[in-house]
Amino acid sequence: AQSVTQLGSHVSVSEGALVLLRCNYSSSVPPYLFWYVQYPNQGLQLLLKYTSAATLVKGINGFEAEFKKSETSFHLTKPSAHMSDAAEYFCAVSDPGYSTLTFGKGTMLLVSP
């Protein structure tokens, strides 16, 4: 069984500030981990994924995430927030066969001027 916990249903930052969205996972097998973003009235799109290669993963739009096995975490960061980053972000965990992908409940990122 696998599960994902995203800490904070809403995170507010100022434009230009550091973005940190937290994700912890539970998995009985080595996990594959993903971050997806959902803009208003759209489907989800992939930001980045970890598949047991480098522990620091770079994604689109300047986002990156670091896999920390000892902490069972996969937090998403961006050095400087932009207004266009305002969206809902979902962390997800999969078994290596990709047969099921379990999503967290999502974190809404709010960016103020």
Add this chain to the structure above:
Amino acid sequence: EAQVTQNPRYLITVTGKKLTVTCSQNMNHEYMSWYRQDPGLGLRQIYYSMNVEVTDKGDVPEGYKVSRKEKRNFPLILESPSPNQTSLYFCASSFLITGELFFGEGSRLTVL
């Protein structure tokens, strides 16, 4: 253009009236899946399919049916919709080797 297409995008129906939400992808993906998104609950998997004629239950399959007769299509069937199936539904597909899901734009269903 590579895409996952869902129809209808919006639907209001009444309890017990059978409906089908269609999903089609043009990327030759083996894997297809349906999710429902509800406020505060994130996305929950309803059913998935790893290839033609192969389907399996996700976390919340009750009240839903699916079929995978062709690789590109994966319709979601609500035989007797109930108000607790009011939700935003997403279809997604991927290659099994990458696991990167491509999502449709969603179908907002209201059951009165």
